[in-house]
Amino acid sequence: MLGLGVVGSGVARILSEKAESYARELGCPLELSRVVVRDTGKDRAYAIEPARLTTDAASVLEDPEIELIVEVMGGEEPAHQYIRDALGAGKYVITANKEVMAKHGASLLTLAQERKLDVLYEASVGGGIPIIAPLKRDLLANEIVALSAVINGTTNYILTAMSRGEGDFDEALAKAQALGYAEADPANDIEGTDAAYKLAILASLAFHGEVRPDQVYCEGIGGLTNRDFRYARELGYAIKLVALARRDAEGGLRLRVHPAMLPEGEPLAKVDGVLNAVEVEGDLLGRTLFEGQGAGAMPTTSAVVADLLDAAHSVVSGGRERLIWRGEAALRIVSMDDLRTRYYLRMTVTDRPGVLAQIARVLGEAEISIATVLQKATDERVAELVIMTHEAQEASMQRALAELRPLPEIAEIGTFLRVEG
Amino acid sequence: MLGLGVVGSGVARILSEKAESYARELGCPLELSRVVVRDTGKDRAYAIEPARLTTDAASVLEDPEIELIVEVMGGEEPAHQYIRDALGAGKYVITANKEVMAKHGASLLTLAQERKLDVLYEASVGGGIPIIAPLKRDLLANEIVALSAVINGTTNYILTAMSRGEGDFDEALAKAQALGYAEADPANDIEGTDAAYKLAILASLAFHGEVRPDQVYCEGIGGLTNRDFRYARELGYAIKLVALARRDAEGGLRLRVHPAMLPEGEPLAKVDGVLNAVEVEGDLLGRTLFEGQGAGAMPTTSAVVADLLDAAHSVVSGGRERLIWRGEAALRIVSMDDLRTRYYLRMTVTDRPGVLAQIARVLGEAEISIATVLQKATDERVAELVIMTHEAQEASMQRALAELRPLPEIAEIGTFLRVEG
Numbered sequence: 001m002l003g004l005g006v007v008g009s010g011v012a013r014i015l016s017e018k019a020e021s022y023a024r025e026l027g028c029p030l031e032l033s034r035v036v037v038r039d040t041g042k043d044r045a046y047a048i049e050p051a052r053l054t055t056d057a058a059s060v061l062e063d064p065e066i067e068l069i070v071e072v073m074g075g076e077e078p079a080h081q082y083i084r085d086a087l088g089a090g091k092y093v094i095t096a097n098k099e100v101m102a103k104h105g106a107s108l109l110t111l112a113q114e115r116k117l118d119v120l121y122e123a124s125v126g127g128g129i130p131i132i133a134p135l136k137r138d139l140l141a142n143e144i145v146a147l148s149a150v151i152n153g154t155t156n157y158i159l160t161a162m163s164r165g166e167g168d169f170d171e172a173l174a175k176a177q178a179l180g181y182a183e184a185d186p187a188n189d190i191e192g193t194d195a196a197y198k199l200a201i202l203a204s205l206a207f208h209g210e211v212r213p214d215q216v217y218c219e220g221i222g223g224l225t226n227r228d229f230r231y232a233r234e235l236g237y238a239i240k241l242v243a244l245a246r247r248d249a250e251g252g253l254r255l256r257v258h259p260a261m262l263p264e265g266e267p268l269a270k271v272d273g274v275l276n277a278v279e280v281e282g283d284l285l286g287r288t289l290f291e292g293q294g295a296g297a298m299p300t301t302s303a304v305v306a307d308l309l310d311a312a313h314s315v316v317s318g319g320r321e322r323l324i325w326r327g328e329a330a331l332r333i334v335s336m337d338d339l340r341t342r343y344y345l346r347m348t349v350t351d352r353p354g355v356l357a358q359i360a361r362v363l364g365e366a367e368i369s370i371a372t373v374l375q376k377a378t379d380e381r382v383a384e385l386v387i388m389t390h391e392a393q394e395a396s397m398q399r400a401l402a403e404l405r406p407l408p409e410i411a412e413i414g415t416f417l418r419v420e421g
Numbered sequence: 422m423l424g425l426g427v428v429g430s431g432v433a434r435i436l437s438e439k440a441e442s443y444a445r446e447l448g449c450p451l452e453l454s455r456v457v458v459r460d461t462g463k464d465r466a467y468a469i470e471p472a473r474l475t476t477d478a479a480s481v482l483e484d485p486e487i488e489l490i491v492e493v494m495g496g497e498e499p500a501h502q503y504i505r506d507a508l509g510a511g512k513y514v515i516t517a518n519k520e521v522m523a524k525h526g527a528s529l530l531t532l533a534q535e536r537k538l539d540v541l542y543e544a545s546v547g548g549g550i551p552i553i554a555p556l557k558r559d560l561l562a563n564e565i566v567a568l569s570a571v572i573n574g575t576t577n578y579i580l581t582a583m584s585r586g587e588g589d590f591d592e593a594l595a596k597a598q599a600l601g602y603a604e605a606d607p608a609n610d611i612e613g614t615d616a617a618y619k620l621a622i623l624a625s626l627a628f629h630g631e632v633r634p635d636q637v638y639c640e641g642i643g644g645l646t647n648r649d650f651r652y653a654r655e656l657g658y659a660i661k662l663v664a665l666a667r668r669d670a671e672g673g674l675r676l677r678v679h680p681a682m683l684p685e686g687e688p689l690a691k692v693d694g695v696l697n698a699v700e701v702e703g704d705l706l707g708r709t710l711f712e713g714q715g716a717g718a719m720p721t722t723s724a725v726v727a728d729l730l731d732a733a734h735s736v737v738s739g740g741r742e743r744l745i746w747r748g749e750a751a752l753r754i755v756s757m758d759d760l761r762t763r764y765y766l767r768m769t770v771t772d773r774p775g776v777l778a779q780i781a782r783v784l785g786e787a788e789i790s791i792a793t794v795l796q797k798a799t800d801e802r803v804a805e806l807v808i809m810t811h812e813a814q815e816a817s818m819q820r821a822l823a824e825l826r827p828l829p830e831i832a833e834i835g836t837f838l839r840v841e842g
């Protein structure tokens with residue numbers, strides 16, 4: 001095992017506690033041979049005999065007695081290189097590393113397949129929720145049409161707290177940090193990067209081709225205010241950071257991570273707190289939802305150990321039976337410009353006659369028609385205007401926004417959200 | 422393939438339409454060689470060359486060229502015998518047959534394992550929702566604590582319609598029949614038998630031992646009235662036909678299918694219409710929910726074909742890599758008597774002072790304390806009394822009911838429901 005943090009300690013403990021059950025399952029014992037750590041002297045939550053700890057990764061990766069490598073150290077390098085080295089040395093790899101799988105998944109899986117090995121990565125997306133394996137096996141008869149997910153626990157905790165009136169963005173973030181749901185530097189979660197990594201991993205698998213994280217359009221949740229949540233509720237919506245991948249009629253694939261309004265009745269709208277959920281739409285199956293704990297030591301351990309048992313079965317039986325990577329053709333990624341969806345706009349305007357007419361004119365010229373307007377006076381001279389549009393084209397919407405921003409009657413365009421579902 | 426009904430026709434069509442994609446997946450073509458039907462001359466929704474149709478099951482089961490048998494004929498016999506014969510002849514079996522798997526799963530899986538074959542049965546529970554495979558593989562690191570499910574689409578359609586005020590039980594059933602969601606003879610669904618079959622299949626897998634359908638305590642939905650749904654909403658609950666399996670602290674397993682009240686916030690309470698959902702509680706993972714279309718030709722076809730591709734991979738690679746049946750020790754099934762839960766009682770009583778006191782006395786003597794009482798006058802002399810209890814023991818509750826029934830002040834005990842969650 002590479003790494004002995006929260007997940008690594010969980011894996012070590014469970015392998016020890018459940019050794020008997022796992023041996024019965026496999027027909028032979030599954031033994032944690034060595035653990036590579038940075039500091040063998042450090043005090044740890046779960047104590048391992050010092051003799052099993054080492055700082056020398058090469059000695060483990062090259063040890064012919066070791067058949068399975070569990071990578072739970074995180075970060076892109078040296079984890080990525082270690083995984084390549086392990087495959088090169090003929091070992092199966094189990095990893096929880098979303099950054100490595102998002103950036104290098106296609107090449108690692110291709111290498112594993114050439115060597116008749118496997119890289120298993122259930123723990124890299126959605127914690128313990130089984131989603132990678134179902135996409136690989138159970139949904140295989142389907143052509144996947146769309147993936148829709150709430151797959152970042154940190155942001156979902158913050159958005160849920162804000163929607164319940166438990167504080168503004170900064171307060172909710174501070175509370176998430178205090179509870180261990182957000183890191184000291186939360187940028188990766190807040191800006192959507194983490195969700196984009198996970199979407200790239202899921203989309204690569206679902207659409208049979210390499211999707212790189214930089215092909216995912218990405219917006220974070222930083223700009224949202226408590227007023228947006230009040231308006232959303234008034235209009236019958238929840239606000240979630242969604243990760244969406246959809247194949248269009250011409251086979252193009254659009255990938256995006258951004259906050260969005262979802263009708264309250266939608267399954268993803270009800271996924272609250274640190275829960276995660278992935279909805280898969282297949283041509284045969286229709287929509288299927290997988291929901292559970294997206295993070296945490298024990299759920300992630302559950303996924304790592306399931307993969308470990310799966311790979312161990314292959315070692316025992318002498319080989320993998322399945323195709324593990326079907327990166328067929330280059331996927332054609334389409335831009336946001338042609339997206340057609342509905343939009344929510346919250347802006348602060350001068351409270352005088354004619355302002356709404358002027359905004360409506362700009363939108364109308366861009367062929368955007370208005371579905372709902374809420375206007376609230378905030379003080380004598382300023383009003384807050386909330387507009388929901390009918391379906392419109394993203395490029396037109398962006399053009400209209402560029403035209404609205406400099407208007408003297410518009411003090412601020414506070415929030416701009418896509419409305420999905 | 423044995424059978425060419427709705428699911429069989431779906432499988433035949435999809436195997437033809439997606440032949441190229443599946444061949445790429447497997448590295449060789451997957452060909453539907455022969456189909457056993459009762460009448461080769463019948464007109465069918467999906468036309469198959471007459472030369473592939475036969476009424477002679479033995480000729481197919483004994484054909485050494487055929488490596489996989491798909492059983493979609495339904496019913497206990499001769500389907501069960503055909504599956505045994507297929508395994509005996511060295512063939513993998515894929516089945517959608519819940520009755521056969523509920524009644525004979527353990528012996529069929531044992532036989533398959535002895536022969537290094539497999540019986541795959543994802544389609545037997547929850548239509549296209551992946552739940553069998555996740556239990557076999559993805560949740561394997563966990564000790565399963567409980568299964569909670571809404572797994573009968575017919576009854577869920579009826580209960581959802583009643584909760585929305587779309588008619589009484591008979592009207593909702595008639596509508597379900599008109600839409601093809603309920604059969605002409607709906608007893609199997611309405612009485613809970615279908616859900617009990619599915620729970621026996623899931624519990625056998627989750628708890629590593631044989632669970633027979635007759636070990637599942639079973640009550641149907643026949644007695645519910647629209648008034649129960651109104652009271653449920655007033656109290657903050659939904660009414661669902663639930664299938665529950667839970668291991669108690671002493672390792673005993675309690676299995677039950679009955680209508681129950683669920684708090685509106687519970688995930689299963691929100692599973693509406695013909696949708697199905699299974700919630701699995703594992704010691705590492707916590708609670709994970711799988712939700713989707715529980716029936717229908719295409720979802721079921723999706724599950725059958727996924728299993729078919731899985732088995733075909735094994736044929737191509739020369740064997741199964743995993744333990745498929747771990748029927749370890751006899752499971753100890755515990756009776757309903759020691760169940761502790763809350764209860765809902767709706768009764769018609771004489772509207773005069775002292776009646777509630779008398780009922781409260783009977784309940785109190787059985788150590789059942791009352792949480793909520795709603796009393797509604799229905800006409801001058803009769804009132805409807807709705808009681809929610811605190812947690813109490815099932816045996817005490819049944820004793821109290823037996824004592825209440827003959828009381829002259831109680832005209833009728835209309836509905837008795839357990840309150841879960």
